[in-house]
Amino acid sequence: MLLSVRDLRIDFQVSRNERLSAVNGVSFDVPERTTLALVGESGSGKSVTALSILGLLPKPVAQVASESRILWNDQNILGFDAPRLRALRGKEIGIIFQEPMSSLNPVFSIGTQLMEGLRLHMGLSRRQAQRRALDLLAEVGIPDPGRRLDDYPHQLSGGQQQRVMIAMAISCQPRLLIADEPTTALDVTIQRQILDLIADLQQRHAMAVLFITHDLALVGEIATQVVVMKQGEVREAGSLRQVFDAPRDAYTRALLACRPPLGVRPQRLRVIEDFMGDGQGTATPGVRSRGVSPGDEIVLEVRNLDKDFLIRDGLWHKRPFHAVKGASLRLARGKTVGIVGESGSGKTTLGLTIAGLLGADGGQILFSGLDLRQPGSVDTMALKRRIQIVFQNPYASLNPRFTVGDILTEPLMLHGIGRNAADRSAMARELLGRVGLPRDALQRYPHEFSGGQRQRIAIARCLTVKPEILICDESVSALDVSVQAQVLNLLQDLQDEFQMSYLFISHDLAVVHYMSDQVLVMHDGVVVESGDADEVYAHPQHPYTRRLLLAIPKGV
């Protein structure tokens, strides 16, 4: 056995009299030449486990229990002194992290960074190291490696940076590669390339890979062994087939079922409670019908919308960057238009422009027949009530110095809804109940809530003014899979109840498919394809759409 983790227990000393158990008795084995996936949601302890293997945890804060063992070729790594650990890191075990940009040192060229490990561990001369670095860059698929060697990290794209990280990790021919969420920060098409690269390298160098991810669909693509973790404990372990086809643990079953399926559209997504509780699920089987009929009332129409950003070019000059070019869409009452695209495609800019948070540079935004871009044609305060937006990051979208009560009553106050403070407070309390939060949450501060709960608060804030259009800008992307399903269900329920129209922006193709009646595919600021959701997903016309759909991890 290459690596065996036995009864790993790690505590964090949070403050003088507070300890937090991060990993609680985890055991698993990584055999040679296999890929083992460590799967879990945030707080499951999967990354802490990975870091402890390399002795990278912050020393006085993180405390590993004395009876824990991490065996590397039957030797306990936890007992290693600093020089032996250093010899292990990089040489025997390579690691890649989630954020390639912050994992590379911005002030050294990638060549220098690649050669550092080679000269340190392999004892190569400068010239030899350089030759090896060139080979490595070619191996991980960096075009024209000779020229790239002197480039700095910021000159490479995110995918290329991750390739360089991989080159560094495999430079000394390690026998184990630890990949900690290596594709989470990347676009779906790049993710596909990196996955293929890791699988290819694993074969070629006969490495073992410890692949850490929150995404079960990815696991199906790459792993042969799976370990599912939750709150510092192993819930299920076994071969890929076994875990995917016949999951024994309720949590694993829930994780597999929570993701929106690509083929069918259930009325509601299944949530974790359906599995974890007493079996009394709320899931209703039925299939939701989608699509827009010609007779539907159009609430919002966007025609040839342009949005430029001015970029400072030199001391005086400014040049425009076209973020959105000639985008058009029609949104019907009570329906959802999904906007998909990769980072930099202009989908968020389009959403913010429609919400009135950015000024447009051309085209028309017609809202109930009124052109929002005509100055003075509409009362902006009245308009702001009718279009609301839910943002991506629930940790940034709530003012940390406001109580939940303040957050919910502020819009009521600004728009003069409710007679007095008590009245507004009562309305806020009611809304909290509607989005599934305890009513005593009113006096609390956002930092006391989890990501999913905060997103519910953000949704409740929008509901205070009873909007007709809700723009969801990556609203579920930062949430764990199980929480994602709950929030998606909530959005569906609210749409059914209030007949709101959604503009659902996401990079996640499966989620967009589940939510949308119609879909817009954006690429480099241009809408390359639009139409009925089922039609676009089943018969993509544009080559970019086809590429995007092919890149979706399908699981098993």
Place this chain on the structure above:
Amino acid sequence: MSARASETSPGLWTLAWRRLQQDRVGMTALIVVGCYLVVVLLALMGWVAPDWTREVGVNYAPPVFWADDQDETAQPSQAGQALSGPVPLYGLQDPLATELAAIRAQHPGAQEATEVPRRLSLPLGGDKWGHDVLTKVIKGSETSILVGLVAAILATLLGTVMGAVAGYFGRWVDDAFNWLYGVFTAIPYLLLVFAIAAVLQQKGVVTLVLILGLTGWTGVFRLVRAEYLKHKSREYVLAAGAMGASHMRRMFVHILPNTSHVILVQLSQNVVGFIKSEVILSFLGFGVPVDVVSWGSMLNEAQNELILGKWWQLAAAGVAMAILVTAFSMLTDALRDALDPKLKY
């Protein structure tokens, strides 16, 4: 989220206060600073050290613990003894006796000039004229701390408002404020202070506060501007905008509380800096006027005294300043740790 009996929950300020209470060094520093502030307050009300100009001791009276063979009871000085009795005239006629009698008749309440008995030693010694150094140090603390505090508040206020406006609105507004900032930071600090002092043409505590306040806003400005640049595109501010909150509301109701930790730490740092600046300026003679005592003017006097071996005024002012500045600096560090919101969100 645990079920909890009480309806309310700790806000970020409460949490910061709890963190500060955990910090032993920080709490000690806070208590020391608090003691100073109490003394300053008492001095302001006139309850302690009401009049430092009274010449209560003999010239260069040594501190009590330093005085060797003298007993500590108050004794009139030699000269005083000679003057207190009737002046022997050796048979001569006082030529002004009649005028004196007339003046006394006109002002019946007027007292005979009497020499107050002077002390030979004082708690912390006396200066050249026999002023009590303890009283001077208390009065000097009052001046120095008040100048530092008020100037720091003024500078922080200026810097915060300018930084908020520049960072929030950006574009040409930002450019204009940055230009002003550039001008202020480009001129060597002391020269700038002298220039402003020359323009104001008046020596006094108010002038000093103005000088320090008008030159000291730059550090706060830079930090607050950076915070506003960061926060204005945060989603909670965008969400407030989408709700219809005005610019003023977004700037001062939403963003300001979230930058308050930076401002508070900077304010604390400025107090220390300005106390030191006041000392330097007064030492150089550009600070407080002669009828006001401050740590700086005490140190200035101590220059000449030290040659004569009279070290107590220097020691008193130096120690008082050193303790406060050290405590305040440690409090600043503790505040920074306690207020750092990265720990929570």
